[in-house]
Amino acid sequence: MRESYDPAAVERAAQQYWDERRVFAAREDSARPKYYCLSMFPYPSGRLHMGHVRNYTIGDVLARYMRMQGYNVLQPMGWDAFGLPAENAAIANSMPPAQWTRQNIAYMRGQMKALGLAIDWEREFATCDAAYYHWNQWLFLRMLERGIAYRKTGVVNWDPVDQTVLANEQVIDGRGWRTGAPVEKREIPMYYLNITRYADELLRSLDELGGWPERVRVMQANWIGRSEGCEISFPYAPDTRAAVGVAGALKVFTTRADTLFGVTFMAVAAEHPIALAAARGDPRLAAFVEECRRGSVMEADVATQEKKGMPTGFHVLHPFTGEPLPVWVANYVLMGYGEGAVMGVPAHDERDFEFAQRNALPVVTVVGSPRGAYQEALAPWIGAYAEHGELVNSGQFSGLGFQAAVDGIAAALEVKGLGRKRVQYRLRDWGISRQRYWGCPIPLIHCAGCGQVPVPDKDLPVVLPEDLVPDGSGNPLAKTPSFYECACPKCGGPARRETDTMDTFVDSSWYFLRFACPDDKTRMVDERVDYWLPADQYIGGIEHAILHLLYSRFWTKVMRDFGSLKFGEPFTKLLTQGMVLNHVYSHQPPGGRKRYFNPADVYTRRAQDGAQIAEVATADGPLRVEHEGLGKMSKSEGNGVDPEGLVARFGADTSRLFMMFAAPPEQTLEWSDEGVQGASRFIRRLWHAVHGHVSAGEASRPVAGTLTREQRDLRRVAHQALAKATDDIGRRHHFNTAIAAVMELLNAVGQFADASPQGRAVRQEALEIAVLVLAPITPHVCHALWQGLGGPGPLIDVPWPKVDSSALAQDFHEIVVQVNGKLRGHVSVPANSDEATVREAALADERVRKFMDGKPPRRVIVVPGKLVNVVV
RNA sequence: GCCCGAAUGGCGGAACUGGUAGACGCGCCGGACUCAAAAUCCGGUUCUGGCAACAGAGUGUGGGUUCGAUUCCCUCUUCGGGCACCA
Numbered sequence: 034m035r036e037s038y039d040p041a042a043v044e045r046a047a048q049q050y051w052d053e054r055r056v057f058a059a060r061e062d063s064a065r066p067k068y069y070c071l072s073m074f075p076y077p078s079g080r081l082h083m084g085h086v087r088n089y090t091i092g093d094v095l096a097r098y099m100r101m102q103g104y105n106v107l108q109p110m111g112w113d114a115f116g117l118p119a120e121n122a123a124i125a126n127s128m129p130p131a132q133w134t135r136q137n138i139a140y141m142r143g144q145m146k147a148l149g150l151a152i153d154w155e156r157e158f159a160t161c162d163a164a165y166y167h168w169n170q171w172l173f174l175r176m177l178e179r180g181i182a183y184r185k186t187g188v189v190n191w192d193p194v195d196q197t198v199l200a201n202e203q204v205i206d207g208r209g210w211r212t213g214a215p216v217e218k219r220e221i222p223m224y225y226l227n228i229t230r231y232a233d234e235l236l237r238s239l240d241e242l243g244g245w246p247e248r249v250r251v252m253q254a255n256w257i258g259r260s261e262g263c264e265i266s267f268p269y270a271p272d273t274r275a276a277v278g279v280a281g282a283l284k285v286f287t288t289r290a291d292t293l294f295g296v297t298f299m300a301v302a303a304e305h306p307i308a309l310a311a312a313r314g315d316p317r318l319a320a321f322v323e324e325c326r327r328g329s330v331m332e333a334d335v336a337t338q339e340k341k342g343m344p345t346g347f348h349v350l351h352p353f354t355g356e357p358l359p360v361w362v363a364n365y366v367l368m369g370y371g372e373g374a375v376m377g378v379p380a381h382d383e384r385d386f387e388f389a390q391r392n393a394l395p396v397v398t399v400v401g402s403p404r405g406a407y408q409e410a411l412a413p414w415i416g417a418y419a420e421h422g423e424l425v426n427s428g429q430f431s432g433l434g435f436q437a438a439v440d441g442i443a444a445a446l447e448v449k450g451l452g453r454k455r456v457q458y459r460l461r462d463w464g465i466s467r468q469r470y471w472g473c474p475i476p477l478i479h480c481a482g483c484g485q486v487p488v489p490d491k492d493l494p495v496v497l498p499e500d501l502v503p504d505g506s507g508n509p510l511a512k513t514p515s516f517y518e519c520a521c522p523k524c525g526g527p528a529r530r531e532t533d534t535m536d537t538f539v540d541s542s543w544y545f546l547r548f549a550c551p552d553d554k555t556r557m558v559d560e561r562v563d564y565w566l567p568a569d570q571y572i573g574g575i576e577h578a579i580l581h582l583l584y585s586r587f588w589t590k591v592m593r594d595f596g597s598l599k600f601g602e603p604f605t606k607l608l609t610q611g612m613v614l615n616h617v618y619s620h621q622p623p624g625g626r627k628r629y630f631n632p633a634d635v636y637t638r639r640a641q642d643g644a645q646i647a648e649v650a651t652a653d654g655p656l657r658v659e660h661e662g663l664g665k666m667s668k669s670e671g672n673g674v675d676p677e678g679l680v681a682r683f684g685a686d687t688s689r690l691f692m693m694f695a696a697p698p699e700q701t702l703e704w705s706d707e708g709v710q711g712a713s714r715f716i717r718r719l720w721h722a723v724h725g726h727v728s729a730g731e732a733s734r735p736v737a738g739t740l741t742r743e744q745r746d747l748r749r750v751a752h753q754a755l756a757k758a759t760d761d762i763g764r765r766h767h768f769n770t771a772i773a774a775v776m777e778l779l780n781a782v783g784q785f786a787d788a789s790p791q792g793r794a795v796r797q798e799a800l801e802i803a804v805l806v807l808a809p810i811t812p813h814v815c816h817a818l819w820q821g822l823g824g825p826g827p828l829i830d831v832p833w834p835k836v837d838s839s840a841l842a843q844d845f846h847e848i849v850v851q852v853n854g855k856l857r858g859h860v861s862v863p864a865n866s867d868e869a870t871v872r873e874a875a876l877a878d879e880r881v882r883k884f885m886d887g888k889p890p891r892r893v894i895v896v897p898g899k900l901v902n903v904v905v
Numbered sequence: 906g907c908c909c910g911a912a913u914g915g916c917g918g919a920a921c922u923g924g925u926a927g928a929c930g931c932g933c934c935g936g937a938c939u940c941a942a943a944a945u946c947c948g949g950u951u952c953u954g955g956c957a958a959c960a961g962a963g964u965g966u967g968g969g970u971u972c973g974a975u976u977c978c979c980u981c982u983u984c985g986g987g988c989a990c991c992a
Binding site for chain 2: 073075076078113116117118189190198199200201202203204248249251252255256258330331332333335336337338365384460461463464466467468469536537538541574575576577578579580581583611612614662663664665667668669694695696697699700701702703705707708709710711712714715717718721760761764765767769770772773774775776777780783847849850851853854855856859891892893894896899900902903904
């Protein structure tokens with residue numbers, strides 16, 4: 034082996050070795066246990082960023098480790114290739130999204146290959162390949178046949194100037210990103226997938242996901258949001274009946290039916306039929322309804338906006354007392370959630386309380402909370418008001434506790450035909466229609482005579498034309514007759530093809546299945562899926578904890594119910610990688626569009642008053658930019674760091690080692706390349722240690738029982754490091770501490786000067802352990818070092834080493850002694866000492882006696898092998 | 906606003922099940938090598954007091970449980986993620 038470490042040469046040689054032998058091409062093999070190691074495929078945004086490097090290195094370490102453990106490993110890669118950024122790039126560069134996307138894929142594939150990932154590239158595909166999205170369309174039609182896909186109207190952000198539907202991301206402070214025009218809500222027909230049909234199963238089967246982080250399961254459970262409550266109907270009073278034109282009732286859902294006698298008003302969404310009916314005769318109300326129609330549809334905006342309301346002048350009747358209750362329009366009630374109406378109980382609900390205070394509505398206490406019920410009209414809200422308690426002022430139900438009250442009220446409502454118990458979910462059906470070009474076409478045809486007609490299976494896929502260039506106004510597909518003009522498959526008459534495309538979450542909801550059979554031209558999935566799936570380990574960012582993972586679980590269950598799959602959960606274990614954060618800098622000219630700047634281009638200086646000023650250099654001189662804090666590395670915020678420079682300067686192994694050493698995978702990481710020198714230095718030290726060792730000739734194996742104390746010490750350090758690294762990599766996925774253990778081992782090897790044959794044998798074993806443990810993390814240099822050490826066979830085929838437990842044995846234990854919980858001394862006791870011996874040794878210690886100050890021990894706590902605490 | 910996390914030296918982090926706080930690395934300081942620099946090697950490095958031995962304090966804030974709390978419970982603060990059309 035060469036004396037000095039040349040990362041470029043080492044990495045070229047190792048990658049060539051793997052490529053020539055196709056060592057990562059995975060084949061089904063019933064003789065070996067399989068391990069499907071899946072990382073979330075990237076959006077081809079142009080360049081990899083450090084979040085990608087982190088994600089794919091974690092996956093690669095696990096894949097290579099499990100291969101060493103004897104598993105038949107599949108690690109695939111593909112591209113989540115449809116999406117909005119390609120259209121934005123197209124607008125900016127007048128280039129078709131397809132061209133931009135495919136260029137990016139080619140570039141990023143090269144970057145990934147440079148990292149030396151153990152990927153089976155023969156399975157690669159992009160979701161914009163017709164051979165892939167063909168099956169999106171095929172399954173969508175099967176869902177349509179079974180009523181899982183259906184059509185209804187939905188609310189979108191509408192830019193009135195560009196006449197375009199905007200993504201939430203394109204709405205900035207309530208205005209369109211390009212035009213600056215105030216955004217409006219607009220209802221349009223859309224296609225939905227009936228995920229709520231699976232709400233109960235999606236919730237219950239979270240319990241089976243023992244390999245998922247607790248926090249993800251909690252987030253999903255809260256998102257699905259099962260609540261048990263009552264549906265209650267408030268019959269229209271005569272004024273409402275007259276305005277709406279028919280007799281009826283205002284239906285609400287509540288988890289607090291026990292507070293029914295405390296209802297003092299009703300609140301409906303601005304889009305509710307009662308609100309619209311009332312607005313027809315009231316210009317002020319009409320203006321308020323119009324105001325509510327403005328603004329974005331995002332829940333975060335709705336939840337934080339000022340709570341406003343206006344009375345309709347109409348009334349509904351209390352189901353028990355018959356008392357008329359005023360109906361208000363409120364901007365915080367959402368039409369798309371529940372019934373679009375809520376009952377207002379100001380005495381026992383904080384939001385209702387604030388609304389009542391603001392609008393001078395009465396407050397009626399109906400629950401005697403043990404910690405104090407609402408009394409004074411102007412008293413501030415306290416949490417106790419919302420607590421369960423005994424009912425008061427509630428007619429026949431007074432005196433009942435929470436559950437008895439809910440049961441009694443529900444039963445009585447049912448008798449009257451005005452309500453019943455019901456389970457409600459927060460989860461809403463999944464709207465998949467996008468009024469965009471760069472996505473999978475929805476395979477439907479609209480015929481004047483036949484209505485909505487599915488594209489026949491034989492005509493699939495409906496291929497997306499790849500040569501269009503969007504201009505930001507509307508969907509280019511809707512302006513392309515060669516795409517939308519077609520014949521009705523039923524009657525043969527002229528018809529119009531659907532121009533909406535599918536949400537890109539559809540593409541990513543099943544790609545992991547297709548990696549098992551990417552070449553099957555006749556079926557969506559085949560029997561190879563039964564071999565590889567479910568994926569044993571899924572790795573991806575915590576930001577996908579809800580949407581992507583929930584949609585993938587739903588899609589899997591649908592395919593299972595169609596008979597295509599034999600399992601209902603796609604990912605057995607989940608590792609949610611913490612985000613790699615970087616600073617976010619932006620500039621927004623008055624009335625103009627906000628632009629983001631990469632932190633690498635930003636420099637800061639001090640103003641005269643000492644304040645930090647951030648600027649970027651432009652052709653027109655320095656431009657002041659605003660620091661928005663830290664955020665995940667992303668294309669849209671322009672704060673990604675391209676790993677290319679790092680790899681070019683230090684090599685893939687150093688980059689991988691540095692990234693894995695920086696923090697455990699699940700932890701958020703603020704990007705900094707300080708410390709990368711340390712990773713580079715460590716690899717060079719290892720190289721020199723191996724080189725120095727092997728240039729002195731061959732070494733034998735150590736012979737147990739004949740070793741000196743120093744030789745036994747080094748063996749113990751080596752096997753301790755191996756035991757720790759095995760646990761850290763295999764179980765905990767804490768690669769940073771595994772690396773630290775190898776660093777300690779290398780430090781010990783450096784201290785070990787024994788050049789005797791036995792000494793050299795022990796050093797050989799220690800270096801082999803160091804190289805094998807690092808093999809999953811820094812595979813290229815370890816490939817070369819293994820050759821240098823004369824290890825048997827190529828590293829890629831070497832199994833994970835086994836801990837020699839006899840090497841770990843220790844004769845003495847260092848016991849920590851505390852007095853009153855404070856560290857006061859150490860004693861060394863033989864490893865097999867009993868509790869009494871340890872206690873005696875501790876009490877005999879001089880320093881311990883000094884701090885006991887002559888007082889007798891009140892209590893002595895002995896933790897075997899570790900610690901003694903003397904309480905005086 | 907709601908849901909989920911996180912906070913430990915100058916910095917990244919370690920302490921896994923309640924038992925020695927600061928492993929390992931970066932940076933910094935000192936030394937060796939060198940004409941010099943880089944690289945490399947050796948030593949030191951939580952803070953305060955002390956020449957030292959040593960003592961005291963210390964894991965975002967305030968409280969609680971415990972012989973013992975970075976770890977468990979409650980409060981608050983700050984930061985990050987998600988909130989259904991960014992992916």
